[in-house]
Each structure stands twice: as structure tokens, then as C-alpha cells.
Amino acid sequence: MLTSRTTSRVVLLCWSILFLVPVMLFSKGQFQKQWVQPISMNDQTDGSLLNVGNWGYWVKNNGLSAHDPYTDGGGGYYPKGKVPIIYTEGLLWGAILKDKATGIALTDTPRVGGIYYHAGTQPGWINADGTPADVNDARVRIYRIRSDWRNLSEADLRAECAYLYHVEPVAVTETMLQAVREQYxxxxxxxxxxxxxxxxxxxxxGMYDPVLDSLGCPDATQGDYPGIRDADQVIWLVANDLNETATFNLSGSLPIGLEARITYWTYKGPYNPLINVIFKRVELINKSGFVLDSMYVSFFSDPDIGDYNNDLVGCDSVRSTAFAYNGTDTDKEFQEYGLKPAAIEYDLLQGPMIKTGNAQDTAIFDFKYQIGYKNLKMTSFSPEEIVTLGNPPMGDLKTTFSAYNMMRGFRPLIDFKHPIMRVFYSGPRAGQPTKFPLSGNPLTDPYAQLGDIDGQGGNLPPGERRMFLNSGPFTMQPGERQEVVVAIIGGLGKDRLNSLQQVWETDMVVKRLYKHLLADLPKPPATPVVRATPLDNQIVLNWGVDSLRIKEIEETSHGGYEFEGYTVYQLPSPDAQLTDDGVKRLATFDRVDGVKDIFAYFYSPKYRRTIYAPVQYGTDSGIKRHFTVSWDSVNNRPLYSGSTYYFAVTAYNYNKDYERYPSMESAPQIVAVTVQGPKPGERYEAKPDEELEVRQEGTADVKCQVVVADPSETTGHQYEVFFTQVTDPRSPDYGQYVWNLKDVTENKVVLNNQKIFTPRDSSEIARFPAIYVDGLDIKVYNTHKQGIKAIVEVANGNGPLPKDQWDDEGAPYHGNNVWHSLSASTDPNRFYISAGGGDGELARIERSIANAKGHDFELRFTPAGGIFAWWYDNVDTAATVPFAIWDVGIGTYDDHSDDVRCLTGGYSGGETVGVFDFACTDAALGFPATDWIYARVPLDSKGSYQAFYNDVTSGAWTYEWWRHSREVLSRIVICDFGGARTLPEAGTVIRFITYKAPSDSLKYYFTAPGRVENDLTLAKKDVEKINVFPNPYYAGAEWSPNGPVRGVTFTHLPQHAIIRIFALNGLQVRKFEKRDDSQFLRWDLHNAQGKPVASGLYIVHIDMPELKKTKKLKLMVIMGE
Incomplete structure (x- = not known):
């Protein structure tokens, strides 16, 4: 009896024959159904499911795939859990067998096998003796792995079980959960x-030598591990074609002797383009003992885009792809979910490899490039060619002939020796022969004005479609291995053609990545490890606790994607997805780099299609690794003590070169937190974000800031921050100072070699990430870059300047600021300091300030003066000037024992050489300025002031002192404001104060707050806090974000407590004995017999034996009707 689907195909077949269209269809119902029994919990090894990513995709152990074992219908679901868009799919192969020694064909006909609606394969490998593996061997099965199997959350596992066992999530049992976890x-x-x-x-x-963990499982962090690099889920199976019955029932052929090893793999991540892709690799090993000549392979797919009666297909010969999409704007099966129709594409990423001998050719094989070879592309495309594989029935040798013709790109007729070409049926080349029918572009040419488009011209209207992506010919020697790889890509857009466009956009990414052998793939960052600390009315989320994970997240890049920030979420339930409407984004902490809102294409459950919208909301806030929650954002109200809340912290990355997919986000680790104060007998001595007092010892323009991140982790210990210099010349930080942290109380160093941060401005300090240790966030940073902090006149002819001569900027340094500011009012001819050339900016003086190493300098005017050499005027000229410059050490102004006289000289400014005068003009303010003064500090005795003096006054300069000194100050000019054109009077001292770098003598000290634990006195006092809520209890009262109350909760209980509940008549209603660390105990308002209690007043007696304390409470219960 014909089914409704059969009838539709017969009508369509008659129509096709009538109009001589070479597209003939027969019913799926004519073929034997492969899976009719549901998978039991013990049969995960016979059939399994790819479910990581946006696909739900069934696989059977004989290689048959994309067919649902529960519905016996389509089993390639896209989006996952919604609509199947593949009824089934597989791989066919065909070849002529020849004797290896003679090269003579066994017969003049080919053999065809593979996987179609019927599997011509059986599970298992081929043994060395050429016999098939016993199908009952325990190793003959499907293997399925996930890279994150150790850390799968119950929510993820429950969702997976729901798919795998075909039940609702609430119906998933603990047995199911355990079975799947154990199978992984x-x-x-x-x-x-x-x-x-x-x-x-x-x-x-080249060997599999994993490092095993305590469970005997490979540790991917230590050595080799199963699967495909960076893949999140992998399915692997091996099958063979040595079952004559299976092969005959498929095509009427005898077996060839092929072993097929099939690998499927997928990727996860909410904004990862690869979540829309299934990669499928088929390795064929010729174990027949014969040469397989003129061999072809054909990827077969029966795409049903929702309703199978309105589909279209096509191909792209240049990209080696075959695709299917909906022929109408709506589809009834997608409409049930409020979705537009999806689209699908098969991309032949790697065809069979053939030898060319040309060194310019390269092929991909086993994820390596092979020189002198090339991969065949798609060599033909065959749409809808079911007729001769289904009528005459499968199992007839004529099926072999027609299938072999089809693989070669001809019409699937039974005369394989005289094949007939296909022709285009629409477009300007209609009627011309081709091996690539329907190769037009439906996006740019929907009405076939330029190419051949399905549904147009002489092609059939939208309806049932099948497609075959073919590649060949090639030859396989006995024992030779071939492999072919295809990407199965889904897309869902705002309409049917936009869905196809989404597919093609993803395919561009796939091709780019496969060209690079899927090495260094785009991946989300690792998931942050979050510790949650409940407080009285706050929750501290801390993800800085695992320093190794932080390093992995923030310093690892994948495929050009660099770490960008963290996002904090509150979720309404433990199984919520980040894309659910009820999820609230609480905070984003991102790098300070100008990258803020990040837009991307992604599937939106809200809009039920792929959209372009923000996926991350950065603010250049700076990186922070803890967050204090003070408000229930899901329910928009305060946090309730005793209530449980759910949070997640994710990390995200960024790559500006991927415009469509610029960011990926880590999988969330959902943490549940019950709001509660410290347990009885416990106290925290600090609050979150409290800044600690830090004591500095030594001089440096460095600051140490310590803030409480997690009060539950602080130790009460004393700490010391000290500084050391990097001495390894191979280090990029050679010569720089780094900071270290010592726990003084325990006498051990807890942090080593931490870099000192130099902010660009004060706002960047708050945005700089702190280092977490023992519940504290610690920042050590330079308050300024190296340079000059101040230029101050500290004395004049009358001696040190009195306070009334200090200005505001000079007062911290006991003097008067003279940088672009006038000298003391008591000076006989007032002056200021500027820089020669440019705009007179300070940077011109600071050109070589790094050589100062934090030392300060004084320009001293004396009657004796010193020698000045015009070394930058290229003339050996020197003269006496009334000043000298001294290196006065690091802030040791009153200790002259470490003073070193500098070499003074410079440049005339283009004026008279040999005369130090005011012939120049200040570029900043326009007043007369002196020659440009430079200062050099000696490195040894050959560079001393005396050596310099002797040389420049000798009449024959050797410049030996130049090589033994280094420049520290440059281009200083003294500017004449008073108009007398005289230099400052003798006794004037102008001090150049530099920013101070750290040194070995610099130290910071602080004491961390502690916490009180197991204090018996406090515990006894805390008995007074014991309470019960809600009280009174009203049936259905909503006090919790987790829904209506179904009981009452006792709070602030010690570890051991005995609770007895009595009715007013003295009868005991219920008794509990609590022996755990929680301070809560919940009563479901049932008596000891499990029946609901009546309304009324209840007396609660709480005994605490260890504390020798008791507590009595009254509880009013109103149960309602």
C-alpha cells in the first residue's frame, strides 16, 4: 500500500517523465527503515548523538547518520531540539577491481558500496587476515567523547540526557545522568x-603516549589525549563492507574489502561560527588485496528543510559545495517554532588525494600538507537521483550501474559503458551538457537569468530533493589509505535566502580555518573558576582565586582571538542558559583598549533567527576579578537571607579581523549561593572593597594599594612587599625592578617577580588588574613615568628660600617652582627655566633622564663657577661660567658626601660660540634665553669633572671623557624675565628633582584583616539570632526568588542542633537532628507521618548540646484551604 509520501512521489515521477526532466523521485517509504527501536540506557554504544553546538545529529555504529532512532524520521536537527533538516545522509563508493600483479580487471563491471538509506556496511574493522571483526566484540561500538567531560554541569548533562533518551528534562533520572557521565x-x-x-x-x-590521571584517563593538560585538537565533541566508529548480504541489499554488488573509519566532531561557544558546523572525516583503507581503479566517492544527503515538499538544492563547482534551502518563504514545520526556514550546505574540504609529482602542488592528508600531491575537488554534482537506486529495488546489480554513472557525473542510467551527460534546464545555457547542474547563485540570480537555478525554467518546482557531491576518479593500491572530509553547515536567517547567506558566510570561515589545518582555531577562553562567599546581605563573587586559570584565560590566544574581558551574570535558575530572557548581566570588566560594545552575528532565541547585535558591552573599565552583589537583579529586590541565587562569570575574547564573529565567550560555570551571615561563632573582620593601610619604608614614586576582595579568605597575617632587580640578561625585563610579597607571619614568600604597572594617567590606576592573594587584591604601580618631578629654586643670594618665598608648586620641595614660572620675588633679576628648541617643553630636558636612575641634580651658582664646553657646536671651545651642576644622589640633599660634579657644556643655540649669554630666545614664552646647558655624569675617573676640565683646557681635546660619562640633563636654558640679562646671583641653587624608581631598600608593610572561627563565646551569643521564617507562614506566600514558599526555614543554627516541634496540646509533631556545616534547616510543614500539619501555633524547642544552650521559638502556620 502506498503511503501519502509515496503517492506524492509517484505523481511527481509521472510529471518528470512527461516533461523529460531528468529528476525522478521515489518514496523514502520504499526503503527499509534502519532504526525503529528507541535507544535504551545500555545502548549508547550502538547509536549516539552529536549535540555540542547548534546541531543535534544522530549516528549509528554502522555509519548510517542523521536519522532519528525514535521517530524513524530526520535525525539532523538544526537548530538543535527544533526541526530536522536532514532525513539521512551517508557516503557511497564505487570502483573497478583489478589484479595487482597483472592489472587485469576481475570483471568488466564496477562494485558499489557504502552508506545510503540502507547501510552496505557493518560495525567493526577488518582483521589482518582479511576477516571482519566479530560484531559482538565489546570494542565494536561507537565511541563518543567531550573535551569537558570532567567538568560537565548537571544542567548540561541533563539537557544532553533529554536529547539522548528522548524525554523532557524534568524526566531525566539520576540513572540516566550517571550512565552518560560514565560512558564519557x-x-x-x-x-x-x-x-x-x-x-x-x-x-x-608520532606515538600515543598519554599521561594518565588517578582514574586511568588521559590528562589533556599533561600529554596526548583522544580526539581532534580543540574539538569539543567527537564521535568515532569503524565499519567495513565485508557483509555480503548488506552490500547486496544496498546495490546488488559484492563487497570490495574496504574499512571505513568515520570521525565526526563539533565545537561549542555561543558566538563561535563553528557551532553551526559538523565536520565529518571518512578514512577508507583498501584491505581487499586488489587495486581499486577508477574509484569515486559520493557524499549523499537527503535534506528535508522542515516540510520535505518545498525544498530546492544547488551546487557551487568552484567552492566544491552542495546546498539545500527552502523553496518558499514559510515552512509549516519551522512555523511551529516561530522560525524562518533554515538552510544547509556540504563543503568538500578535502577530496581524495592523488599524486602529481609537481613540487608546486600540495594536498592535505591527516592534517598535514603533502608536497607533490593534490586533493580532488567536487568533480560532479547529482541532484535528486533516487530513481535507479530505488526502482528497480535495491539489491539489483542495475543499481550498481546507475549509481556508478551518477558518481561520474552522468545521468543515473543502467548503461554505465555508454553514459549520457546531464544538461542545464534553466538559464542562458539551458540544454547544454554539464556535470554541475543547478550551479547558479540563488542569492544574486533567483530567476535564473545568469545560471541554472533549481525551481526555475525546466527544473522541477520546489519539492522533495536529494543530492550527491561526487569526487574522482582515483586509484587505491592494496593497503592504501584515503580520506575525505566534508563540513556540514547549517544557517538560520531572517528569511529562506538569508539562511543560505548565513551558511555561505560561515563556510568562508570554515575554508579559511581548514586551509590552516584547523590549527590554532578560534576558541572561547577557558571558564573562570568562581568562588562565592555569602555575607549578611551581600555575595562576593571571586574568580581571581586560581592563578593558573587566570594566566590561561588572560595570556592565551586562539586563532588571533585575544582575551578582552569578564562578564558577570545572575541567572533565574541553575539550568538557565545565558541567552534566556530572565538572565541579567550585572557587570563587565574589560581591558582598556578602546574596544567597548562588540557586535556579531549570532542565533537569537528571542528573535528566532540569526541577527547582528551586541554580544559584549565593554566600557574600558579595566580588569577586575571580583564583584560584590548587593541586589537581586532577576527579581528587582533586595537579597533575602536564606535564599539561593545563581551566578556565572564568563571570559570573552576579541579579534577585529573576524567582522562577523569578532568575539567568543567561555562556557558558564553556574554557582549557587545561599545568602547568610557568618556561621555561629564566626566573624569576618573586613568588608568587601575595604582598602587597607599600607606603610612605606624607603623613597620611591611607587604606590602599593591593598583592597579586601574576599573577607572569608583573609588571614590576619602581616605582609611585606619588597623589590628586586631582574638580573637575567635573557629576560625582556632585564635591569628592571619587580615586586615580591612575603607573608611575614609565616616567613614565606607567596608572590615572586610581579611587574610594576605604569599607568598612562590617574584614571587608568583603577582599571589596572590587581594581583589576588589570600583574599586581597594588591596593586603596585609607578605614580609617574620616569622624568623630572619638579625644577625648584631652593636658595638665592640670601641663602635658603624662606617659606614666604615658596609657591604652591614648589612648597612640597621647600622652594619656588621655576619651570616656566618666575623665581623668588627677592631675586635681583627674576628668571625662569625653560628648554631650548622645539616648543620649550620639558621632554627636551628629559631626553636622557633614564640615565639619572632616580638621582637629583642641583644647578649651583658660585663665585668660582666652572668650565663650560660647547661640544655640540663642533668646535673645541670652552669657557668659564658662574655655575656648576652636581649629582646630589637620591633625595640626600643635606648629605654632600655622595655628591658628584657633572660635566657641563652644550650648544650655543646657533648664536656666539664661546660666550655664554642671553642671545637665544625662549620658544615657550619668548624671553631672552641662554645657551643650551647639558649635564653628563661620570662613569669612572676617566669621565670625572677633573679629567674633563684638563682635556678641554689643554688646547687639544681628546674627548676621552665623553666615552666615560653619560648624559642626564639636556637643553636647559635660563630665561631673563627682569631684563637685566644677568645670570642668577651667587648662592642660587636650582634643584632638578626626578621621579624615583624602586630600589632594594624600598619596602611596604600591611596587616590583613583576619576572621574569627569556632569561637565558643561568640557561638553562645549567636544563639540569640536563631529564628524561623517566614513567620507567620501563609500558604503560597512569596518570600523567595525561588518561588512560593513550601515550608519554613530555621536560621543561624550551629553545626549540631536538635529541633523539636510541638503543637499547643504538647504533642510532638516533628523532630530533626542537624549535624552539618549549614546554618539552615528546612521544615516542609509535614508531620512525622508525612502528612501536612494543621493551621495553628507551634512551639519549637532547639537544643544545642555542645553550647549547653537552648532556644524556644513560636511559629504560626496558616495552611489555607
């Missing part, structure tokens, strides 16, 4: 590398 562990542990399963060769030695 078993498959990871027993991954069959010896059978050909792929693995990641971390050490590159």
Missing part, C-alpha cells in the same frame, strides 16, 4: 587509537 569517562579512557581513532599528539613523537 569510559570512552575517554578506552579510546581505540590502535584501531585508528584520532588523537592529539601533544609531544609530536
Amino acid at each position: 569517562k569510559e570512552d575517554w579512557r578506552d579510546w581505540p587509537v590502535d584501531l585508528g581513532a584520532p588523537y592529539v599528539d601533544v609531544n609530536g613523537n
Whole structure:
């Protein structure tokens, strides 16, 4: 009896024949259904599911895939959990067998096998003796792994079980959860590398030598591990075609002797373009003993884009792709979910490899480039060619002939020796022969004005479609291995053609990545490890606790994606997804780099299609690794003590070169937190974000800031921050100072070699990430870059300047600021200091200030003066001037024992050489200015002032002193404001004060707040806090964000407490004995017999034996009707 689907195809077939269209269709119902029984909990090894990413995709252990075992219908779901868009799919192969020695064909006909609606394969490998593996062997099965199997949350596992067992999430049992978790562990542990399963060769030695953990499972952080590098989920199976019955039932052929190792893998991440992709690799090993000549492979797919009666297909011969999309703007199956129709594409990323011998050719094989070879592309495309594979029935040798013709790009007729070409049926080349029908572009040419478009011209209207992506010919020698790789790509847009565009956009990314062998793939950052600390009315979320994870997150890049920031969320339930409407974004902490809102294309559950919208909301806030929650943002009200809340912290990255997919976000680790104060007998001595007092010892323009991040982690210890210089010449920080942290109380160093941050401005200090240790956030930073802090006149002819001569800027340095500011009012001819040339800016003086190493300098005017050499005028001229410059050490102004006289000289400014006068003009303010003064400090005795003096007054300069000194100050000019054109009077001292770098003598000290634990006296006092809520209890009263109350909760209980509840008549209603660390105990308002209690007043007696204390409470219960 014909089914409704069969009838539709017969009508369509008659129509096709009538109009001589070479597109003939027969019912899926004519073929034997492969899966009709649901998978039991013990059968995960016979059939399994790819479910990481946006696909839900079923696989059977014989290689049949994308067919649902529960519905016997489409099993390639996109989006996952919604609509199937693939009814089934597989791989066919065909070849002529020849004797290896003679080269003579066994017969003049090919053999065809593979996986179609019927699997011509059976599970298992081919043994060395050419026999198939026993299908009952325990290793003959599907293997499925996840890279994150150790850390799967219950919510993720529950969602997976719901798909795998075809039940609602609430119906998932603990047995199901445990079965899936154990199967992941078993498959990871027993991954069959010896059978050909792929693995990641971390050490590159060509051998699988994993480092095993305590469970006997490979540790991916230590060595080799199962699967595909960076893949999040992998399915692997091996099958063979040595079952004559299976092969005959498929095509009427005898087996060839091929072993097929099939790997499927997927990726996760909410904004990762690869979540829309399934990668499928088929490795074929010729174990027949014969040469397989004129061999072809054909990826087959029966795409059903929702309703199978309105589909269209096409191909792109240049990109080696075949695609399917909806022929109408709406589809009834997608409409049920409020979705527009999806689209699908198969991209032949890696065709069979053939040898060319040309060194310019390269091929991909086993994720490596092979020189002198090339991969075949798609060599033909066959749409809808079911007729001769289904009528005459499968199992007839004529099926082999027609299939082999089809693989070669001809019409699927039974005369394979005289094949007939296909032709275009629409577009300007209609009627011309082709191996690539329907190769037009439906996006740019929907009405076939330029190319051949399905549904247009002489092609059939939208309806049932199938497609075959073919590649060949090639030859396989006995024992030779070939592999082909295809990407199966889904897309969902704002309409049917936009869905196809989404597919093509993703395909561009896929091709780019596969060209680079899927190495260094775009990946989300690792998931932050979050510690949650509940307080009285706050919650501290701290993800700085794991320094190794922080380093992994913030310093690791993937595919050009660099860490950008963290996002903090509150969720309405433990199984909520970040894209759910009820999820609230609480904060974003991102790098200070100008990258703020990040837009991307992604599937939106709200709009039910792919949209372009912000995915991250940065503010250049700076990186912070803890956050204090003080408000229930999900319910928009205060936090309730005793209530449980759910949070997640994610990390996200950024790559400006991927315009469509510029950012990816880590998987959330959802943490549940119950708001509560310190347990009885405990106290925290600090509050979150409280800044501690820090004591400085030594001189430096460096600041140490310590803030409480997590009060529950602080130790009460004393700490010391000290500084050391990097002495390793190979280090990029060679010669620089770094800071270290010592726990003085325990006499141990807890942090080593931390870099000192130099902010660009004061606003950047708050945005700079702190280092977390023992509940504290610590920042050590330079308050300024190296340079000159102040130029101050500290004395004149009358001696040190009195306070009434200090100005505001000079007062901190006991003098009068003279940088672009007038000298003391008591000076006989007032002056100021500027810089020669440019705009007279300070940077011109600071040109070589790094050589100062934090030392200060004084320009001293004396009767004796000193020698000045015009070394930058290229003439050996020197003269006496009434000043000298001294290196006075690091802030030791009153200690002259360390003073060193500098070499003075410079440049005439283009005026008279040999005469130090006011012939120049200040570029900043326009007043007369002196020659440009430079100062050099000696490095040794050959560079001393005396050596310099002797040389420049000798009449024959050797400049030996130049090589033994270094410049520290440059281009200083003294500017004449008073008009007398005289230099400052003798006794005047102008001090150049520099910013001070750290030194070995610099120290900072602070004491961390502590916490009180197990204090018996406090615990006894805390008995007074014991309470019960809600009280009174009203049935259905809503006091909690978790929903209506179904009981009452006792709070502030010690670890051990006995609670007895009595009715007013003295009868005991319920008794509890609490022995745990929680301070809460919940009563569900049922008596000891499990029946609801009546309304009324209840007396609660609470005994605390260890505290020798009791507490009595009254509780009013109103149960309602």
C-alpha cells in the first residue's frame, strides 16, 4: 500500500517523465527503515548523538547518520531540539577491481558500496587476515567523547540526557545522568587509537603516549589525549563492507574489502561560527588485496528543510559545495517554532588525494600538507537521483550501474559503458551538457537569468530533493589509505535566502580555518573558576582565586582571538542558559583598549533567527576579578537571607579581523549561593572593597594599594612587599625592578617577580588588574613615568628660600617652582627655566633622564663657577661660567658626601660660540634665553669633572671623557624675565628633582584583616539570632526568588542542633537532628507521618548540646484551604 509520501512521489515521477526532466523521485517509504527501536540506557554504544553546538545529529555504529532512532524520521536537527533538516545522509563508493600483479580487471563491471538509506556496511574493522571483526566484540561500538567531560554541569548533562533518551528534562533520572557521565569517562579512557581513532599528539613523537590521571584517563593538560585538537565533541566508529548480504541489499554488488573509519566532531561557544558546523572525516583503507581503479566517492544527503515538499538544492563547482534551502518563504514545520526556514550546505574540504609529482602542488592528508600531491575537488554534482537506486529495488546489480554513472557525473542510467551527460534546464545555457547542474547563485540570480537555478525554467518546482557531491576518479593500491572530509553547515536567517547567506558566510570561515589545518582555531577562553562567599546581605563573587586559570584565560590566544574581558551574570535558575530572557548581566570588566560594545552575528532565541547585535558591552573599565552583589537583579529586590541565587562569570575574547564573529565567550560555570551571615561563632573582620593601610619604608614614586576582595579568605597575617632587580640578561625585563610579597607571619614568600604597572594617567590606576592573594587584591604601580618631578629654586643670594618665598608648586620641595614660572620675588633679576628648541617643553630636558636612575641634580651658582664646553657646536671651545651642576644622589640633599660634579657644556643655540649669554630666545614664552646647558655624569675617573676640565683646557681635546660619562640633563636654558640679562646671583641653587624608581631598600608593610572561627563565646551569643521564617507562614506566600514558599526555614543554627516541634496540646509533631556545616534547616510543614500539619501555633524547642544552650521559638502556620 502506498503511503501519502509515496503517492506524492509517484505523481511527481509521472510529471518528470512527461516533461523529460531528468529528476525522478521515489518514496523514502520504499526503503527499509534502519532504526525503529528507541535507544535504551545500555545502548549508547550502538547509536549516539552529536549535540555540542547548534546541531543535534544522530549516528549509528554502522555509519548510517542523521536519522532519528525514535521517530524513524530526520535525525539532523538544526537548530538543535527544533526541526530536522536532514532525513539521512551517508557516503557511497564505487570502483573497478583489478589484479595487482597483472592489472587485469576481475570483471568488466564496477562494485558499489557504502552508506545510503540502507547501510552496505557493518560495525567493526577488518582483521589482518582479511576477516571482519566479530560484531559482538565489546570494542565494536561507537565511541563518543567531550573535551569537558570532567567538568560537565548537571544542567548540561541533563539537557544532553533529554536529547539522548528522548524525554523532557524534568524526566531525566539520576540513572540516566550517571550512565552518560560514565560512558564519557569510559570512552575517554578506552579510546581505540590502535584501531585508528584520532588523537592529539601533544609531544609530536608520532606515538600515543598519554599521561594518565588517578582514574586511568588521559590528562589533556599533561600529554596526548583522544580526539581532534580543540574539538569539543567527537564521535568515532569503524565499519567495513565485508557483509555480503548488506552490500547486496544496498546495490546488488559484492563487497570490495574496504574499512571505513568515520570521525565526526563539533565545537561549542555561543558566538563561535563553528557551532553551526559538523565536520565529518571518512578514512577508507583498501584491505581487499586488489587495486581499486577508477574509484569515486559520493557524499549523499537527503535534506528535508522542515516540510520535505518545498525544498530546492544547488551546487557551487568552484567552492566544491552542495546546498539545500527552502523553496518558499514559510515552512509549516519551522512555523511551529516561530522560525524562518533554515538552510544547509556540504563543503568538500578535502577530496581524495592523488599524486602529481609537481613540487608546486600540495594536498592535505591527516592534517598535514603533502608536497607533490593534490586533493580532488567536487568533480560532479547529482541532484535528486533516487530513481535507479530505488526502482528497480535495491539489491539489483542495475543499481550498481546507475549509481556508478551518477558518481561520474552522468545521468543515473543502467548503461554505465555508454553514459549520457546531464544538461542545464534553466538559464542562458539551458540544454547544454554539464556535470554541475543547478550551479547558479540563488542569492544574486533567483530567476535564473545568469545560471541554472533549481525551481526555475525546466527544473522541477520546489519539492522533495536529494543530492550527491561526487569526487574522482582515483586509484587505491592494496593497503592504501584515503580520506575525505566534508563540513556540514547549517544557517538560520531572517528569511529562506538569508539562511543560505548565513551558511555561505560561515563556510568562508570554515575554508579559511581548514586551509590552516584547523590549527590554532578560534576558541572561547577557558571558564573562570568562581568562588562565592555569602555575607549578611551581600555575595562576593571571586574568580581571581586560581592563578593558573587566570594566566590561561588572560595570556592565551586562539586563532588571533585575544582575551578582552569578564562578564558577570545572575541567572533565574541553575539550568538557565545565558541567552534566556530572565538572565541579567550585572557587570563587565574589560581591558582598556578602546574596544567597548562588540557586535556579531549570532542565533537569537528571542528573535528566532540569526541577527547582528551586541554580544559584549565593554566600557574600558579595566580588569577586575571580583564583584560584590548587593541586589537581586532577576527579581528587582533586595537579597533575602536564606535564599539561593545563581551566578556565572564568563571570559570573552576579541579579534577585529573576524567582522562577523569578532568575539567568543567561555562556557558558564553556574554557582549557587545561599545568602547568610557568618556561621555561629564566626566573624569576618573586613568588608568587601575595604582598602587597607599600607606603610612605606624607603623613597620611591611607587604606590602599593591593598583592597579586601574576599573577607572569608583573609588571614590576619602581616605582609611585606619588597623589590628586586631582574638580573637575567635573557629576560625582556632585564635591569628592571619587580615586586615580591612575603607573608611575614609565616616567613614565606607567596608572590615572586610581579611587574610594576605604569599607568598612562590617574584614571587608568583603577582599571589596572590587581594581583589576588589570600583574599586581597594588591596593586603596585609607578605614580609617574620616569622624568623630572619638579625644577625648584631652593636658595638665592640670601641663602635658603624662606617659606614666604615658596609657591604652591614648589612648597612640597621647600622652594619656588621655576619651570616656566618666575623665581623668588627677592631675586635681583627674576628668571625662569625653560628648554631650548622645539616648543620649550620639558621632554627636551628629559631626553636622557633614564640615565639619572632616580638621582637629583642641583644647578649651583658660585663665585668660582666652572668650565663650560660647547661640544655640540663642533668646535673645541670652552669657557668659564658662574655655575656648576652636581649629582646630589637620591633625595640626600643635606648629605654632600655622595655628591658628584657633572660635566657641563652644550650648544650655543646657533648664536656666539664661546660666550655664554642671553642671545637665544625662549620658544615657550619668548624671553631672552641662554645657551643650551647639558649635564653628563661620570662613569669612572676617566669621565670625572677633573679629567674633563684638563682635556678641554689643554688646547687639544681628546674627548676621552665623553666615552666615560653619560648624559642626564639636556637643553636647559635660563630665561631673563627682569631684563637685566644677568645670570642668577651667587648662592642660587636650582634643584632638578626626578621621579624615583624602586630600589632594594624600598619596602611596604600591611596587616590583613583576619576572621574569627569556632569561637565558643561568640557561638553562645549567636544563639540569640536563631529564628524561623517566614513567620507567620501563609500558604503560597512569596518570600523567595525561588518561588512560593513550601515550608519554613530555621536560621543561624550551629553545626549540631536538635529541633523539636510541638503543637499547643504538647504533642510532638516533628523532630530533626542537624549535624552539618549549614546554618539552615528546612521544615516542609509535614508531620512525622508525612502528612501536612494543621493551621495553628507551634512551639519549637532547639537544643544545642555542645553550647549547653537552648532556644524556644513560636511559629504560626496558616495552611489555607
